[in-house]
Amino acid sequence: MSTLLTLVLILLGVAAGGWVLRFAGQKATGNAPMFRDMPYAVAFGYVLGACLLMFSVWYFFQPTVTEAGVPNAGVVFFRWAVQFFILSAIAAFLFRALGRTVGTRGSKKLFRQMPLTASFGVLVVILYAFTAIFAAWLAPHGQEAIFAKVNVLPGGNAATGGDPLFPLGTDQIGRDLLSRLIYGAQNTVGIAFVTTCLAFFLGGTLGFLAATLQGWLDQVLSRAVDVLMAIPSLIFALLLMTIASAWAGSERWLLTVYMILIIAVIDSTRVFRLARAVGLNIVVMDYIEAAKLRGEGLGYLIFKEILPNATAPLLAEFGLRFCFVFLTIASLSFLGVGIQPPLADWGTMVRDSAQFINFAAFSPLTAALPLLAAGAIALLTVGVNFVVDWMLHRSSGLKE
């Protein structure tokens, strides 16, 4: 009750602060348009933002261990988050500065127009791609290698339960987590990328075909897609994976191929809808009519006239879809039917160490175990979306 009361009081204080800020601003600047035309909500927002910022700074400098000797988990995690945020911002800034001085004229110009978020996204994507490609050289140990030391905590500091040999610790059966994270990039990201490309090839082609030809083909394809979309996708994927695992038998790699196909087909339905909708808007344009009257074939119409004009929405969808596919694979692995052990996979890693999150209040380092793989997933998702947002902004900016 008292918490609620405090919250109400703080909000009232902020509300009063907003009014004071606006009034003081008007008086101090002699009614400058910025303060004169400032809506009250905006003034409130400024004050609220300032309060939150001050609170964050105060909270950041709280001790990590309480007087009773128990770790203050909230502060620890908050510090990690803030430090990571600042480091990423610096990295992104340095990366952009590098891009502006090194490279061809075109790439320099590209970096000059790039917002910080986009350069962070590009950096993340490059790092992940690099890690995935050179996983075998980067990883200190094999993804299947098992060591005697189990449940080593991250940090590499022997005093806090770590081991310098395993900087990110080991799992319950003694596999090096850093190596598995690196190989996980290869497996999870690689498979997700292939799956998304396949989904786009399938959904995009059929969607544009439906939009261009219309008539019965459109009806058949659209209704088929409706049926597929009516079934909840994760459950549908689980069902199909169960069947597929019976078909695959003991061939583990075959199951991965089946998984790629199944997720690609399920996700292609979403791509189909988008491609069809975008395509329908484009086929009514006069330049399509001109091409038809010229006697152009279907291939030319789709790939030369429609596709270039549909890239912006499709790219945006690609970013989102990639993340969804990625998460679907991770969740299938989490449920035990996705990427099969001993192959390292982030979804499986989260599942294996998920229960450690319960120790967050007592030992933040232990709780960090599942967060490593989950953070790897989250970081890529955020990075890809930053890049896609920027591309979208650029391509829409070109039009008008």
Place this chain on the structure above:
Amino acid sequence: MSALVEIRDLWIEGRSDEIWSPIINGASLSLKKGEVLGLIGESGAGKSTLGLAAMGFTRDGVRISKGSVMFDGIDLITASAAKKRELLGKRIAYVAQSAAASFNPAHKLIEQHTEGPVQHGVMSRSDSVEDGIELYRRLRLPNPEEIGFRYPHQVSGGQLQRAMTAMAMSCRPDLIIFDEPTTALDVTTQIEVLASIRDIVEQFDTAAIYITHDLAVVAQMADRIKVLLKGDEVEEADTRTMLSHPKEDYTKSLWAVRAFERPQKPAVHTNATPVVSVQNVSAAYGKIPVLHDVSFDIHEGRTVAVVGESGSGKSTTARCITGLLPPSAGVIEFDGKALPANYKSRNKDQLRQAQMIYQMADTALNPRTTIGDIIGRPVQFYMGLTGKQKRRRVEELLEEIEMPAAQYIDRLPSELSGGQKQRIGIARALAAEPKFIICDEVTSALDQLVAEGILKLLARLQDDLKLSYMFITHDLATVKAIADEVVVMKEGKVVEQGPKQEMFVPPHHPYTDLLLSSVPEMDPDWLTNLLNERGVDNIGDAAVDKMS
């Protein structure tokens, strides 16, 4: 009497690529109560920007850098947002170019009409509804009692434009800014809108700024005219003086545009085979019949202009000829041989021979393809030229349309002006080396000077290449300029057809007469005389008398 609006030395800048470039360079104007000022100029001259600035408003990415805008003693540039909110809608109103795009499609007209007066506290909702109906009556809208209770899509374009004028009038503002209110309308509808706008502005003694690129329209509406060119004021004078004695060369060139007229070509031999012969063609969209028994011939090297208001079946006829809409009856012959009805069953050569140029160059050119590729594709597709030969041919074609190849070949359509885009459309049609080209309203989206350039280009190409044109248009000035023969269409039927010089001499079919007499002329008394002749003005006045 002091001025209602006083703009002094106004400089406006627009932002593109992080650089501020000037749009208006030191414009000044003053407007008294009840006075109508016409602002004319080509697109990009800054007419709309200046018009909006008179309301103290700038679009996104545009800023006023210097100068003052005084409205009835209030400085609109430094006025607070609250103060401006009080003025806009109540004392200053705006009528946009496209009423169809400016009305909210989800609300009935009267709902949108009453919003202003109720918000500004001028009238109660029920009073405002009543007042709206009266305004609709004054603007001569059909069924004034009911029309307000329709949704915007249930009303025609001209009616919508008048409903928007009524909406601007709803608070009885002191100043209305009309931004090209009739540009998107047919000539016959335009007259009604012009007459009603003029009446209502006179009745309420409202000051108005009338923005347009059509000189004949501005001659009817404005007391004074101001000519703008690329943000600079060219000259300003009283309408009659301006029309009879323009001082500046630019103004004179604007005035001269309407004088372009090509001499009539001699009649063709009666037994010559026409290039295209449309014979008793009827067509329907689904079950709705659109064309009824349309027949006409187009001979080699001749231009047939097809005129009529929107919905008269002009474009549908073109779609039948191109094969996009197979006719339900009748034949289309090309060089004496019948063409397959559907374009899909025509061979490459048949497709090549008939080309089309579209009204909206923006949608007719693929925005992601360079000019070189747009023109190069038909060259490659029909002529089989590739590599250097193709490029040389594209360069030739660009020279043909008077655009330096080196400068334009690698550009995207978005990097060209409207007139240049239309030229690319022409080059694309020429690339196929056709005998026959359909021009669908090719000049109606362009400024008059630019349109004249396009017409001259088309005329020259016709002489050089022996082309035949089917010229779809609703603008009779264009017909006068380029046609050899004229086909007048109404409701899917051919009303009258014949050589141009016969068409412009009476007697006419009544519809042709209506169409011809509706084309605005440069004479400032034209609208008044015409309305007197037709007796429309009296009806309007009678309605007004009854009200007051």
